[in-house]
Amino acid sequence: MVRQKIKTSPLLPVYADNQGFRRTSNTVALELNYQFPEAYTFLYDLAVYSKKSASAMPLLRRDSLGTGQLLRLVLLHTAWEVGSGQVRYSLPEESKHGTFVGRLAQDLGLEVSQLVPRMFRMISKGRGDYFEVNLQSGVLFVNSPVDREEVCGQGPLCAIDLEVIVDKPLRIFHVEVEIQDINDNAPVFPVTELNLFISESTLLGSRFPLEGAFDTDIGTNSLLIYKLSSNEYFTLDVQVRNDHNNLAELVLKKALDREETPEHRLLFTATDRGKPELTGTVQLVITVLDANDNAPVFNQSVYEVTVLENTANGTLVIKLNATDLDEGTNKNISYAFGNFVPPIVRAAFNLNSDTGEIRVKGDLDYDHVQLYEIRVEAQDKGHQPMTGQCSVLLHVLDVNDNAPELAVTSLFLPVPEDAPPGTVVALITVSDRDSGDNGKVTCSIPPDLPFQLVSTFKNYHSLVLAEAVDRERVSEYKILVTARDEGAPSLSASSSILVPIADVNDNAPAFPQPVYTVFVKENNRPGAHLLSVSASDPDVRENAFVSYSVVERSVGEQQPVSSYISVHSESGHIYGLQPFDYEELQALQFQVSARDAGFPSLCGNVTVQLFVLDENDNAPAVSPPGSGRGSPGPELVPLSAGAGHVVGKVRAVDADSGYNAWLRYEVQEAGTAGPFRVGVYSGEISTTRALEEADGPSQRLVILVKDHGEPALSATATVSLSLVESPQAVKWDSRQRVGSERPLVDMNVSLTIAICSLSGLFVLVIVVYVGLSCHPGPEVMCGPGKATVVCSSEVGSWSYSQRQSRNLCVWEGTAKNDLMVFSPNFPQSSENGEAGKGQILTPNVSGQKED
Incomplete structure (x- = not known):
C-alpha cells in the first residue's frame, strides 16, 4: 500500500491512502502501534495526561473507536503545529509506471487549476526521472520503476528528494519520497x-x-x-x-x-x-x-583492523599467523584468500602466501566501501593438505579526500535591472561524499555583490538579489560560488555563475550640450543641411534607439517653426525648408526633441539658436533729388559761393546691414565734376573753389553710390546744378550753408564718439565672453524687425542681426544717413551656413550716429 505523509513531524506521522481518504481511527491506531510504537506510547501517555478515564488505556490498546478518535484529533493537531512543511511520501520499490504516489498539489496547498499558469515544474536531484506529476489532477505518480538496491545500495534509508517550483509568486517546495524495500x-x-x-x-x-x-x-x-x-x-x-x-x-x-x-x-x-x-x-x-590429521590453526578466528582510505599501495595492513601441530611438510603452511572472497577484495589487497602479510594493493575509498570482510585460509603442504580459516574485518577510515560538489540550476536569467530585492536568481545544491565533519559543507559568494546566498533546505541554497542593480553601471556579474568542507585540511570547490542584467528603459536620451548655435547666410538653398544634433541613450536595443523631431511652436505671424526647418528623425540632421531672408528674420530659436523607442518612451530636449547672416543682396536706393525740400528740380547754386560751400546732398539707403549697407559716394566721371565734389560717406555736394562765370550757367553731375558688400552693388544719381546770381538764391544758399556746416561738425564729433564707444564696447564684450564662456547665453527671441547685435566666436569681429536705414532730418532741407561700422568677420562656411556649437550669444547695442 502506498502511503503519503501529510505535514509530517518526527514523532507523529499522518498517513493517507492511495485514494486520498483518511483511514479510520482504528486502522491508524493499529498501524501506528505496529510501525511507530514510540509515537503510539506518546499518544497513549497524552491521553492519560488529558485526564481521560482509566478505562481509556485498555480501550486504546484494543483500538476502540473513542480512543481512535482522540488519537486522530491529537495526531492531526500535533502534526499541524509541529510539521515542518516538507511533504514526504513512501513508496515500495519496483512500483509500476503510473502507480499513484500522492496528491501533490493538494498536499502542497496549490490549486490544480493554477499549476500550468504558475509554471509548475518538478526537479529530481541526480536520481533520474522516476516520478511525474499530472498537471490536470495534481497527482504524483511513478514514471519508471525504482530499484532501491540500484539507487541506494544497502543504506538503511533510501529517499529521493524532489524540488517543486511554481512562479507568480516564486515558491519552492521540497518533497521526499522514501523508497521502501521489498x-x-x-x-x-x-x-x-x-x-x-x-x-x-x-x-x-x-x-x-x-x-x-x-x-x-x-x-x-x-x-x-x-x-x-x-x-x-x-x-x-x-x-x-x-x-x-x-x-x-x-x-x-x-x-x-x-x-x-x-x-x-x-x-x-x-x-x-x-x-x-x-x-x-x-x-x-x-x-x-x-592421513594428515591436524589442520593449521590461527591464534584467533576473527581479526579486526583499521586503515585510512588514502593509505599508499604496499602498506602492511596485518600479518596473519597460523600453526600446525603436524611435522614435516604437513607443518608447512601457505596462505590464500578464501574461495568466497569477492573480486573487490582481491583488487584492493594482496596476501603473501608465505608470510601471511596482507598489504594494500589498490585504492581504498571510504565512500565506496567502508568494511572489507576477508576470509583467509591457511593450508598445510601435506600429501592430503588440511586447511584452517580466519576472518579479517578491515574497517576503512574516512579521510577528507573528496572536494565538495556544486550543482547550479538557473531560474531567473537574465535579471531585469528593476527586479526587486529578494528575487531568486538560481538554485545551488552542494554535496560531499565524505562523512562526518569531512562531509559538512558551507557555501559562500564574494562580498560587495548585490546578491546573497539563502539556505533553504539541507544542502540547498538560493542565490537571491540583495539590492537593486543598474545595467548601465554593471551589465553582468560573474559570481564565484565556493563550497568548503570542515575537514582537515579543508577542501573546496567553486563554480561561476554568469548573471546578465537585462535592460529596462530608465534613461532618457541626453544631448551633449544644452544649446546648439548655428549661423546661416540668407538666401540659403532650400533643403540645405544646416547642422546636426545628436543625443545618446545609455540603454540598449530599442530602449537606446533615438528618433528626433521638432517641438512645434509659432514664429512671427503664426508661422509654424516646421515651415522653416526640418529634422531627420533618425540622423538628427537639420535642414532648411526655405531660403532665409535676413531683412525679415534675423534669429530663430526652436527645440529639438529626442525620444527613445522604449516602453514607456522617454525623451530629452535641446535648444537650437539659428542666426541669419546678412548677404549683399540689396543695391542702394537713391531718393529723388530735392525730396528733402519737398520740391523736385535742379539745385540752385549762387555764383558768390566760395570753396566748401554745400550746394546739395545725394540721399540713398540700403536694406542690407553692416558693410553691406555702408554706402560710398563718388562722382562717376571725376573729370566732369568741375568745381564740385561729393562727400565720400555723406553724399554732400560742395564746391572745391570759388565759382566763376567761366564755369557756365549749369553743371550736370552723375553720382555713383555703392555699398561695401562682396560683391559691391551700386546705383547712380544725376544731379543738375544751376549757377544763379539771385539774392533769393543767395538767401536760400545762406540757409543751406548754415544748415550744412553744423552737420559736418556734428558728424565728425559723433563719428569720433562712436568709434571710441565701439572700441570700449569691444573690450567689454571680450571680458563678458570670457566670464560667461561656460554658461549658456540668454534666449534669443525670434521675430522680424528687431535690431539685435551678437558677438561671434571670432575675436574682434562684429555684425548686426538687422539694421534698418533711416533718413535723419536735422532741420529744413538737410538730411544724413551715414553709418560707420566695423567690418563683420564671420567664419567662412559652406553655401548653406555653418554651425557654431556651444557659442555664447551676447546681446549688444550697436553704435549709431544720427545727424
Whole structure:
C-alpha cells in the first residue's frame, strides 16, 4: 500500500491512502502501534495526561473507536503545529509506471487549476526521472520503476528528494519520497558448488565455517536462515554475530570413514525472512581425506583492523599467523584468500602466501566501501593438505579526500535591472561524499555583490538579489560560488555563475550640450543641411534607439517653426525648408526633441539658436533729388559761393546691414565734376573753389553710390546744378550753408564718439565672453524687425542681426544717413551656413550716429 505523509513531524506521522481518504481511527491506531510504537506510547501517555478515564488505556490498546478518535484529533493537531512543511511520501520499490504516489498539489496547498499558469515544474536531484506529476489532477505518480538496491545500495534509508517550483509568486517546495524495500532479491551464494576436504581423522565436533549467502535487500528481507539437508554425519550450527550476520558452521557429528564413504554431497540452503520468502542454495561437496590429521590453526578466528582510505599501495595492513601441530611438510603452511572472497577484495589487497602479510594493493575509498570482510585460509603442504580459516574485518577510515560538489540550476536569467530585492536568481545544491565533519559543507559568494546566498533546505541554497542593480553601471556579474568542507585540511570547490542584467528603459536620451548655435547666410538653398544634433541613450536595443523631431511652436505671424526647418528623425540632421531672408528674420530659436523607442518612451530636449547672416543682396536706393525740400528740380547754386560751400546732398539707403549697407559716394566721371565734389560717406555736394562765370550757367553731375558688400552693388544719381546770381538764391544758399556746416561738425564729433564707444564696447564684450564662456547665453527671441547685435566666436569681429536705414532730418532741407561700422568677420562656411556649437550669444547695442 502506498502511503503519503501529510505535514509530517518526527514523532507523529499522518498517513493517507492511495485514494486520498483518511483511514479510520482504528486502522491508524493499529498501524501506528505496529510501525511507530514510540509515537503510539506518546499518544497513549497524552491521553492519560488529558485526564481521560482509566478505562481509556485498555480501550486504546484494543483500538476502540473513542480512543481512535482522540488519537486522530491529537495526531492531526500535533502534526499541524509541529510539521515542518516538507511533504514526504513512501513508496515500495519496483512500483509500476503510473502507480499513484500522492496528491501533490493538494498536499502542497496549490490549486490544480493554477499549476500550468504558475509554471509548475518538478526537479529530481541526480536520481533520474522516476516520478511525474499530472498537471490536470495534481497527482504524483511513478514514471519508471525504482530499484532501491540500484539507487541506494544497502543504506538503511533510501529517499529521493524532489524540488517543486511554481512562479507568480516564486515558491519552492521540497518533497521526499522514501523508497521502501521489498523482498525482491533472493539470497545468493558466491558459487554453485563448494568443495570441502575433511580428513577422516577429524575429531567429532570439529567445525568447518561455511561462507554465507548475500542478500542485497535490507531489514528483515536480508536476515537469513540457514538449513542443511538431512544426513547422519554433519549438522549445521548457526551463530548470530554482532553485525547481525549469521555465521554458519558445519559440525562433524559422526566419524568419517573414507573407505566407506569417500564423498558426501549436501545441500546448503539460505532463506530470508521477507514476505514471500526467497531462498538460495549451494551444493556442498565434502571429500574425505586420509592421513594428515591436524589442520593449521590461527591464534584467533576473527581479526579486526583499521586503515585510512588514502593509505599508499604496499602498506602492511596485518600479518596473519597460523600453526600446525603436524611435522614435516604437513607443518608447512601457505596462505590464500578464501574461495568466497569477492573480486573487490582481491583488487584492493594482496596476501603473501608465505608470510601471511596482507598489504594494500589498490585504492581504498571510504565512500565506496567502508568494511572489507576477508576470509583467509591457511593450508598445510601435506600429501592430503588440511586447511584452517580466519576472518579479517578491515574497517576503512574516512579521510577528507573528496572536494565538495556544486550543482547550479538557473531560474531567473537574465535579471531585469528593476527586479526587486529578494528575487531568486538560481538554485545551488552542494554535496560531499565524505562523512562526518569531512562531509559538512558551507557555501559562500564574494562580498560587495548585490546578491546573497539563502539556505533553504539541507544542502540547498538560493542565490537571491540583495539590492537593486543598474545595467548601465554593471551589465553582468560573474559570481564565484565556493563550497568548503570542515575537514582537515579543508577542501573546496567553486563554480561561476554568469548573471546578465537585462535592460529596462530608465534613461532618457541626453544631448551633449544644452544649446546648439548655428549661423546661416540668407538666401540659403532650400533643403540645405544646416547642422546636426545628436543625443545618446545609455540603454540598449530599442530602449537606446533615438528618433528626433521638432517641438512645434509659432514664429512671427503664426508661422509654424516646421515651415522653416526640418529634422531627420533618425540622423538628427537639420535642414532648411526655405531660403532665409535676413531683412525679415534675423534669429530663430526652436527645440529639438529626442525620444527613445522604449516602453514607456522617454525623451530629452535641446535648444537650437539659428542666426541669419546678412548677404549683399540689396543695391542702394537713391531718393529723388530735392525730396528733402519737398520740391523736385535742379539745385540752385549762387555764383558768390566760395570753396566748401554745400550746394546739395545725394540721399540713398540700403536694406542690407553692416558693410553691406555702408554706402560710398563718388562722382562717376571725376573729370566732369568741375568745381564740385561729393562727400565720400555723406553724399554732400560742395564746391572745391570759388565759382566763376567761366564755369557756365549749369553743371550736370552723375553720382555713383555703392555699398561695401562682396560683391559691391551700386546705383547712380544725376544731379543738375544751376549757377544763379539771385539774392533769393543767395538767401536760400545762406540757409543751406548754415544748415550744412553744423552737420559736418556734428558728424565728425559723433563719428569720433562712436568709434571710441565701439572700441570700449569691444573690450567689454571680450571680458563678458570670457566670464560667461561656460554658461549658456540668454534666449534669443525670434521675430522680424528687431535690431539685435551678437558677438561671434571670432575675436574682434562684429555684425548686426538687422539694421534698418533711416533718413535723419536735422532741420529744413538737410538730411544724413551715414553709418560707420566695423567690418563683420564671420567664419567662412559652406553655401548653406555653418554651425557654431556651444557659442555664447551676447546681446549688444550697436553704435549709431544720427545727424
